[in-house]
Amino acid sequence: MSINVLLLAGGVGGAKAAQGLALTASEQDCHYNVRVIGNIADDEEFHGLWVSPDIDTLMYTLSGEINTQQGWGMKNDGNTVLSQLQALGEDTWMFLGDRDFATHIYRTQRRRQGIRPSQICRELCTAFGCPLPIILPSDDCIQTRLSTDQGELSFQQYFVRERCTPVVNAIEFHGAQQATPTPEALQAINDADIIIFAPSNPLVSIGAILATPGLRDAIAKSRAVRLAISPFIGGRTVKGPADRMLLAQGLDTSPLSIASLYDGLIDALVIDESDAGWLSAIEQRGLRALAAQTLMITDSDKRRLMDECLAFVEQMEVSP
Template identity: 45%
Template structure:
């Protein structure tokens, strides 16, 4: 049977777990991944794309498995020297990781599009799936807090999510146009997944790109979101705090509200199973599974369970 075309809209570390499971469960050539670019920023004159790189490193087996980000076996001699020279080094960039940012910046300066540069980096590390940026415009998440406006990395890394969030904005979204390739990947897919990523910080930046929501509304693809919450709590990070700050309940009903009109199916953890009936009353198909993905085998097993639960057996048959 023909393997279904699967598109995944995702963030970094959390979303990469599910994407890795899919990557090893289906024909990767039928898989398209649209990553979050809201974290992108400049450090030491280099353009850094944290979530994009986390996905590429994870799928290419180069990721630091202990942290979930950065490159395995990396060293930090350049960071140490930068600190000696008076530079701020709170954004922890390893020596091998810096090579990625150098190549990205050089190619961007030569006039290549961000999409082409991202695809080049993915191919260079051996990825077989398609990596497509949602837009070639600059779109940056800005977190408004009691300490003022912060970039996403300032909030997340420098301040370790400590400042109280009051609202989240997406700078540049009004001018960001979806790429032709990303629009086709959503419109022509057999199913579109939203990975278990922070809705406001990792998924919303992509949704704020012009025509992304419209394309999701018009696609005939089955649309599935995987809740990032387990028993009403985030596995890691400030998902619940940010959801409350932005007016959503910090539970599976808040997740359902965030994706209202954009999904047909919500996958929730067994610890939230008591809410399945109420979610179905909202018109959603609900799949209840153990959603924790602690290692690569559990990620593959979870992805296979999700596909089987959604009657997407041809995807599994394609790699059997």
């Protein structure tokens, strides 16, 4: 019998978790049917083209096209186009490689033709040979806006141009209140037997997905076993600004903060072995807890962690 697994994913951590699940699902005797809901709130227009950084990171990672050294962008890519744009006086702080430009050109052309973004995502995933379907939370435009000590910034301005240095005072998802969830996202949640929150930034990656009207409620009411993987190792992130952002919001970077942010949405929390001292406190909140090696460097690391998460969930289901 097939078990439906749904991953909520954003950023590099989400892409690594997706790859781990894809490696598991590739086995002939695998009984897991995996789908991924990605973050669209980092999307922004550059040089007249619509760029979807998190969705593309997922797509490139799953298809084996990711630049593994950067964690984003395409492997074996050049910067001829960007260099020429810079020579023409364009602002080029957002790096887009030559091969990467083709993805953005295709997406933008199809959007101008009135094609649903979800359909465009499916077309791109098929073209790249993605082993897992990537689902958009909404076909509407939702964009992260950060109120910082240097003014309002888009997420890409904060993350890429300013290198995460401004202090984030508040986070908003413009367009979220008016957005409609995709039927694919609602169906994936409804069908799920297991829902996994990837070790992504809970505020701006997973938070952006949950900001889409209807998705948080659907997950809260889901019959699935729901598990989150903490993005923190010893109170710090491996990559990205999640630790700094939580501290700026008055939260600490312990596993308990992750439990609080996902209150009512998860049944279990997986934390790193270095944070094992928090297991009892997590369980006192009514959650099941597991300490594991959560650092994902190699493909073997990614698969091992996701296999451990799946085995933990299945053990939960048979335990009294």
